[in-house]
Structure formats: C-alpha cells, structure tokens
Amino acid sequence: MPPHVVLGVSGGIAAYKACEVLRGLTETGHDVRVVPTAAALRFVGAATWAALSGQPVATEVWDDVAAVPHVRLGQQADLVLVVPATADLMARTVHGRADDLLAATLLTARCPVVLAPAMHTEMWEHPATRDNVAALRRRGVVVIEPAVGRLTGADSGPGRLPEPAQILEVARLVLARGAAGLAPDLAGRRVVVSAGGTREPLDPVRFLGNRSSGRQGYALAATAVARGADVVVVSANVALPDPAGARVVRVGTARELAAAVDAAATGADAVVMAAAVADFRPASIVSTKIKKDDAGGVPAPIVLERNPDVLAALVASRRPGQVLVGFAAETGDAAGDWLAHGRAKLARKGCDLLVVNEVGEGIGFEVGHNSGVVLGADGSETVVPEGSKAALADVVWDLVAARLPAG
Numbered sequence: 001m002p003p004h005v006v007l008g009v010s011g012g013i014a015a016y017k018a019c020e021v022l023r024g025l026t027e028t029g030h031d032v033r034v035v036p037t038a039a040a041l042r043f044v045g046a047a048t049w050a051a052l053s054g055q056p057v058a059t060e061v062w063d064d065v066a067a068v069p070h071v072r073l074g075q076q077a078d079l080v081l082v083v084p085a086t087a088d089l090m091a092r093t094v095h096g097r098a099d100d101l102l103a104a105t106l107l108t109a110r111c112p113v114v115l116a117p118a119m120h121t122e123m124w125e126h127p128a129t130r131d132n133v134a135a136l137r138r139r140g141v142v143v144i145e146p147a148v149g150r151l152t153g154a155d156s157g158p159g160r161l162p163e164p165a166q167i168l169e170v171a172r173l174v175l176a177r178g179a180a181g182l183a184p185d186l187a188g189r190r191v192v193v194s195a196g197g198t199r200e201p202l203d204p205v206r207f208l209g210n211r212s213s214g215r216q217g218y219a220l221a222a223t224a225v226a227r228g229a230d231v232v233v234v235s236a237n238v239a240l241p242d243p244a245g246a247r248v249v250r251v252g253t254a255r256e257l258a259a260a261v262d263a264a265a266t267g268a269d270a271v272v273m274a275a276a277v278a279d280f281r282p283a284s285i286v287s288t289k290i291k292k293d294d295a296g297g298v299p300a301p302i303v304l305e306r307n308p309d310v311l312a313a314l315v316a317s318r319r320p321g322q323v324l325v326g327f328a329a330e331t332g333d334a335a336g337d338w339l340a341h342g343r344a345k346l347a348r349k350g351c352d353l354l355v356v357n358e359v360g361e362g363i364g365f366e367v368g369h370n371s372g373v374v375l376g377a378d379g380s381e382t383v384v385p386e387g388s389k390a391a392l393a394d395v396v397w398d399l400v401a402a403r404l405p406a407g
C-alpha cells in the first residue's frame, strides 16, 4: 500500500509552490489527497490539484457527504502536510476548529502532522503566531521554520516558504518515523546544533580551517526537526542546502561561533557541538595580502593564540536539565587508541555525551556515512555501526531524549 498523504493547502501566495511538493510526492509513490481551503483556491484552482494528484478535490465538509470525508481523510492518512500553512490556518488548528475540510482533517488525524508556514515577517513574529507555533510544537506537530528571504512584495525577512525539496525531505523523514511507530519525542524541545568548521583568518584571502563539511551537523538538525524539535543550527562555513525546518545562524570564526551558540543555548534543552572548532587562531590578522617577497622571501612564523572552548563554557554555565553533547574525532597514538582518547576527553570536557569516531583515510570527514561510539557520562557506551550520518544522528537524539527531564 502506498503511503496516504493529505496535502493541505491554505490561502497564501506560496500555494503555487505546493504544486511542486505534490508532484514530488506522487512521483515518489505516495497516494495524495489535496485538501485546499477556499482561500487557497483563489491562488491555485481545483483543476490543478485534481490533475496533479489524480484524485478528487474538496474544500468543504459538505462535499461528498456520504463518504464522510471530514473524518475519513484524517483517519486514513499516514501524514498530513500543510503547504503553505498561513497564520490563520495555524490559529484555527490551535483552537481545534473544524470549519472546513482541512481543519476537520487536522482534528481527526492521528498520524504525524507537518506544517510549512509562509507569511509576512510581521505575522510570523507576532506574539499570537509565536504562541500558536509553540502550542502546536508542544502537541507534537512538526512546524517547519520558514526560510529567510524575499517575500511576496519587495520586502524580505523570515516567513518565506522553504524550497519544495526541503519540505519533501522533512516529509520523508517524518513519514519514515511514523511508519516505524515512533512518536515525535523532541516535541516542544528547543535544541541547538553547531555544524561545519570554523575559519580563522590570516590575511584577506587566507584562513586556517579544517575538513569538516557540516554534513553530520546538518543531519542532526534534520532529524531533530523530524522528531518535533525547535532547532537552531549555528553553521560555520557549510556549503550544503539549509536543513529544512531549522533556523540557521551563519558564523565564520570560533569566536563568532562561541557568541552564537551562547545566545542560542539560553533556554535550550540540548546543545550538540558537532562543529569542528579551531582551538587556535592567528594572533594577528594582516590587513593586506601576505606576499611571498615580504620579509625577504622568508615566511614569517604564524603566531597563534587560544580560542574559547565553547563546550567547556556551556558545561560551566549549564542550566538544570540541559543535555550537552560533544563530538571528538580521534586517532590512536602511543598514549592510547582512539576510544581511550575519547574516554579521557569525555571526563575532561564534562559533557553528558561524547560521540567519538576514528578519523583517517576515507573515514569521518567529507563522506556521507559515519560510525563511532557514543560515550555517556554515566558510563554507557553505545556502538553505532557504519551507516548514514542520519542514522548516527538518530542514535544521538535517542540518547539525548532519554536524558531530558520530563517536559
């Protein structure tokens, strides 16, 4: 049986992008019923939805009453996905309204629900909408964080619908969890993930950096969104598409990352430090490009100074119940193997969990897969076999969820 998806469409200009989401769902074998609101039909007509889905389209509970669609659609769905979700639709959902077919479907659905909001920044930032989003997330609804960018008119800001490919990715992850009978166990939780690698400038064209691609951090963000969390990603020099549903704060250097993580960590239930943070930076940044003939062709030594240890600062200022996770890429040496170094680092860092992986040729960095051991401050050791970065991310969130105080 193909998965049954109800694609709700509420009345915003971004409704046209829902056509592409619909196309993506049907092309990947989903059985999709489109339920637009009456306002949505002012933007995209019923004929488009019916043709693209191959299914009849209704907006009101009074259409085709004999089939009791206002109850049946929600009951039979494996996923209800609303693209775009307007401020009005979310307000109606929070209050359990059932005044059209989409609202009634949201009230009867027992499957995972994903809302992709799109609206003007003022509406998104209004306290009424903030409260509604928070209430929906607490109830386990996955509310995708809107993108920041050009809105309907010339204005720009948060409130733009994320790209259809990103919405489809969230839907895929949420459907997979739903099919496995897994609840959105991070619903109502706020989490922060740092991702990528910092760059410490040397002169206007050069920096000291590292090989972190940000893939593991972005996989952590995407899986946390699918598990219902409100996610902030502090992203250091990552050249990947933004993980849908997360708020992305871009940084360059370790000190910028420290400030952004510190700000986002206030009030967060968990912080996962997946970023590779430079321990040292050049003591001075040369304002003009260093030339090879400078100082008579002899390169001047690069003097380094210490960067802040972000994880150590988080441990020092941790609020009660906050779960802190570090990552460590280790190699074995004369003093011990990679895992022994990991155990010593966990003790030194004082975090709750440390994900340790061995690095070397072809493992760890710049690849799509990962493996490792997650060490717990309580002495637990969870071996994660070679697999996708998303699989490792899920193990991390399982361990985090088990350590969070009851919400």
Ligand code: CTP
Pocket: 254, 273, 274, 275, 276, 277, 278, 279, 307, 308, 309, 310, 311, 312, 325, 326, 327, 328, 329
């Ligand atoms: N980390 C951090 N701030 C730093 C360096 C590292 O917050 N200045 C975090 C990383 O994000 C990671 C964890 O600490 O989650 C471990 O990073 P690692 O570089 O392995 O730790 P170090 O304490 O720098 O250990 P080492 O001496 O092995 O480099």
